Amino acid sequence: MDTNSESGRARVVLMAGLRALGLALISLYGSLVLLVLTVVSLLVVPLGVGLITTPWVLSAVRAHANLRRLLAAQWCEVRIPAAYRPIPAGARPWTRTFRMLGDPATWRDLRWLPVDMIAGFVTALVPAALVFYPLEGFALAFGLWRVFTDGTYVGWWYGFVPVGGQGSALLAGLLGVGILVASYFLTPPLLRVHFLLTRSLLTPGQSQLAERVRVLTETRRDAVDGSAAELRRIERDLHDGAQARLVAMGMDLGTIEALLEKNPAKARELLVRARQSSAEALGELRDLVRGIHPPVLAERGLGDAVRALALRMPVATEVRAELGGGRADAPVESAAYFAVSEVLTNAVKHAGADRIWVDMRHAEGVLRISVTDNGGGGAAVGGGSGLSGIERRLGTFDGVLAVSSPAGGPTMVTMEIPCALS
Structure with a gap:
């Protein structure tokens, strides 16, 4: 033996x-x-x-x-x-x-x-x-x-x-x-x-179906409201950021055209400013696109996208992903990615953690993600916290959120989303 x-x-x-x-x-x-x-x-x-x-x-x-x-x-x-x-x-x-x-x-x-x-x-x-x-x-x-x-x-x-x-x-x-x-x-x-x-x-009994319909109706309504708010945010960011810079750059180019022969030195100065404005506008557009759907998520999948996210964190973040080489549907991956991003942000901003562990795995038709930090604990769902938003986001896909966060820590946030991998 x-x-x-x-x-x-x-x-x-x-x-x-x-x-x-x-x-x-x-x-x-x-x-x-x-x-x-x-x-x-x-x-x-x-x-x-x-x-x-x-x-x-x-x-x-x-x-x-x-x-x-x-x-x-x-x-x-x-x-x-x-x-x-x-x-x-x-x-x-x-x-x-x-x-x-x-x-x-x-x-x-x-x-x-x-x-x-x-x-x-x-x-x-x-x-x-x-x-x-x-x-x-x-x-x-x-x-x-x-x-x-x-x-x-x-x-x-x-x-x-x-x-x-x-x-x-x-x-x-x-x-x-x-x-x-x-x-x-x-x-x-x-x-x-x-x-x-x-x-x-x-587990709910005979009224489970009615309760499920009610929950799904509310989560779908939250999803629609969230999508409308996200569209308004994108419109506002474009209007106040990249669009304003592009308009200013167009005006500078018009002035440059008029000054090109009369005042070359001033034209060169405006060219430098226009080039800086174009670089800043490009950076804002990239940030905006990354906020909508990160390119690495579309190209490499959830595991690599979360690893890339961990590299940008100001604290040591360890990621372990066992997804069997498959990928979930794009909306599920997006919801999971932004849920993890929000949890990581909370761990750094509110929990005061200096080390975070992310574990992702798929088994029996469920994507399970656990985020653990060594911060001060005390996290709870409700009261307008970011965890409530995550719960609503996951609820759109019949997902659930569980939080274990005793005073003094550690905090473990577990998310589960029913899905199939391609």
């Missing part, structure tokens, strides 16, 4: 056990705290205090659910769709409260919390126990049993083995070996069961 594959499998099992242990703690304590805070906040809504606290609490619930979606996709490739209704930027507290309470996705999250606190905790604890519980059996077999008994009575139970002496302690050690062997085969699948349970509760 291949030793490398065996050691690799052992690492996978150990990592699954550690992840399951972390999930068990998050499921028990995180869901419990959020459930209590939600109940208290909703009870004080009639008093007015809840109108202020409820949006914050429900946003924390959504972040808790989105973190589970992110971990499900990254650890077990279980995709859990998020279908939250957008909230207008700058909305007042009571508007945010009633918008969130009127969203079916909010109530799915709230129904999930008590189930996650109990069943989610158990389904995460079992794979963790398979990995770490054998350690107790080994410790008992190697003498720890003496701490619990003097050899005349049963002082400890390991599973179904009563440990009262060295003989029974060895049986506990053998049981530990059996559990460890079982963990080798069962831990990763059982960890996946935890996420499948989560998906069954967080």
Whole structure:
């Protein structure tokens, strides 16, 4: 049997056990705290205090659910769709409260919390126990049993083995070996069961089609509005930039023509200025074209375009792309490129990061892009942030955005777009 594959499998099992242990703690304590805070906040809504606290609490619930979606996709490739209704930027507290309470996705999250606190905790604890519980059996077999008994009575139970002496302690050690062997085969699948349970509760039910139509309608409207705004920006940039320079250059050329014989020195001076204006106009046109659709994206594809983007970043940016040599449709590549560009800009401008990692891969019909930085954290979707714009951009293609950004960092922004590669 291949030793490398065996050691690799052992690492996978150990990592699954550690992840399951972390999930068990998050499921028990995180869901419990959020459930209590939600109940208290909703009870004080009639008093007015809840109108202020409820949006914050429900946003924390959504972040808790989105973190589970992110971990499900990254650890077990279980995709859990998020279908939250957008909230207008700058909305007042009571508007945010009633918008969130009127969203079916909010109530799915709230129904999930008590189930996650109990069943989610158990389904995460079992794979963790398979990995770490054998350690107790080994410790008992190697003498720890003496701490619990003097050899005349049963002082400890390991599973179904009563440990009262060295003989029974060895049986506990053998049981530990059996559990460890079982963990080798069962831990990763059982960890996946935890996420499948989560998906069954967080995924929209029979109203999914209607919800999907509503979301698509809103994202399409956002796309149309965004396209109109982009056209206005292009028109404004052309009018105030390149067009103005070209007009000035034309006037200079007319003056040069008149001065060419009367005042050659002045004509040469105007020629230099016209040449500078033409260079500046050309540079502005190139920047404008790059903002619409970068040439490297059209010629080389998404992977090389993001690498070129990384080279222009003021901080060290590492890009890894595993796209199998294929390319997505041009609109999808453009949306992904500008989404990555916006995330990188946020990481430098707002997070204060000095190192960024970009990972792009395509698997099972989904383009997944993760951007991780070592900045200060605290990023969140909503409130008119740039991440809200990215979410709307991706939503046009049925894409999703997940953000994990605890205080102090690091921040991980994960984007997924369903697409096929040519």
